[in-house]
Amino acid sequence: xxxxxxxxxxxxxxxxxxxxxxxxxxxxxxxxxxxxxxxxxxxxxxxxxxxxxxxxxxxxxxxxxxxxxxxxxxxxxxxxxxxxxxxxxxxxxxxxxxxxxxxxxxxxxxxxxxxxxxxxxxxxxxxxxxxxxxxxxxxxxxxxxxxxxxxxxxxxxxxxxxxxxxxxxxxxxxxxxxxxxxxxxxxxxxxxxxxxxxxxxxxxxxxxxxxxxxxxxxxxxxxxxxxxxxxxx
Numbered sequence: 001x002x003x004x005x006x007x008x009x010x011x012x013x014x015x016x017x018x019x020x021x022x023x024x025x026x027x028x029x030x031x032x033x034x035x036x037x038x039x040x041x042x043x044x045x046x047x048x049x050x051x052x053x054x055x056x057x058x059x060x061x062x063x064x065x066x067x068x069x070x071x072x073x074x075x076x077x078x079x080x081x082x083x084x085x086x087x088x089x090x091x092x093x094x095x096x097x098x099x100x101x102x103x104x105x106x107x108x109x110x111x112x113x114x115x116x117x118x119x120x121x122x123x124x125x126x127x128x129x130x131x132x133x134x135x136x137x138x139x140x141x142x143x144x145x146x147x148x149x150x151x152x153x154x155x156x157x158x159x160x161x162x163x164x165x166x167x168x169x170x171x172x173x174x175x176x177x178x179x180x181x182x183x184x185x186x187x188x189x190x191x192x193x194x195x196x197x198x199x200x201x202x203x204x205x206x207x208x209x210x211x212x213x214x215x216x217x218x219x220x221x222x223x224x225x226x227x228x229x230x231x232x233x
Contacts, residue, residue: 007078014074018067026059029066030139033146036118040126041135048136058139065147069110072103094168102161105213109157110150117153117196117205118146124199152195156210163217164224174225177218185211 022029034047049055076099084092129135166172185207192207 003082007082011071011075011078014071014078015067018071019063022063022066022070026063030059030062030143033062033114034139034142036114037122037137037142040119040122042126045126045135047139047142049140050138051140054138054140058143061143069107072106076103098161098164102158105157105161106154109154112157112209113146113149113153117149117202120205121149121197121199121202124201125197149196153206153209156191156206157213159210159213160217160220163214164221167221167225174218174222177214177221181214184214188214 038045038047049058080096080099126135163177167174167177188207188210189203191210192203192205196202196206
């Protein structure tokens with residue numbers, strides 16, 4: 001328990017240090033996140049704050065989000081240092097690449113959402129606004145919306161890791177995954193329809209990467225199985 005407490009304190013300390021370093025740039029970070037919407041607004045469009053404390057707490061939330069992402073390597077290292085002594089050598093060789101891959105895929109999911117999905121989503125929303133209606137989104141509601149999309153796409157990009165873990169744990173086989181391909185495709189489009197705004201383009205932009213990443217997970221899991229079999233022989 002003492003070791004766990006020390007590791008948790010180090011994780012919190014790392015997060016706090018990054019937050020303090022980012023605080024002077026809180027507004028700049030929020031402007032960066034708001035750029036996809038601002039570029040889609042009609043000329044003269046702007047964002048608003050409908051609550052008294054929103055202008056203070058929203059940039060603070062943005063800093064917390066950025067600090068969580070930036071300090072993720074330090075956090076994962078502390079978690080790894082805590083669990084590594086109890087793992088077998090073959091488990092260490094498996095978990096380390098999966099953790100690194102998970103972080104990379106998570107960041108790729110966020111980048112995909114920001115650079116490709118957000119412009120499409122906000123362009124669709126603003127283009128369907130009725131005449132005479134001024135689009136003035138609350139900054140707090142906007143932040144909650146994009147965080148939801150960030151989480152959705154980042155988790156979707158973790159599909160290969162989930163596939164590899166299920167195969168490695170013996171929950172499913174490569175054959176089972178291939179046979180379930182049609183169900184996965186349908187499920188990906190259903191998830192895309194539920195999570196993304198009601199335009200077909202953003203639905204496809206979530207569903208297709210999920211399907212392709214699922215296929216990539218099958219390929220990687222198959223390669224890992226072959227390596228294990230060669231090692232055992």
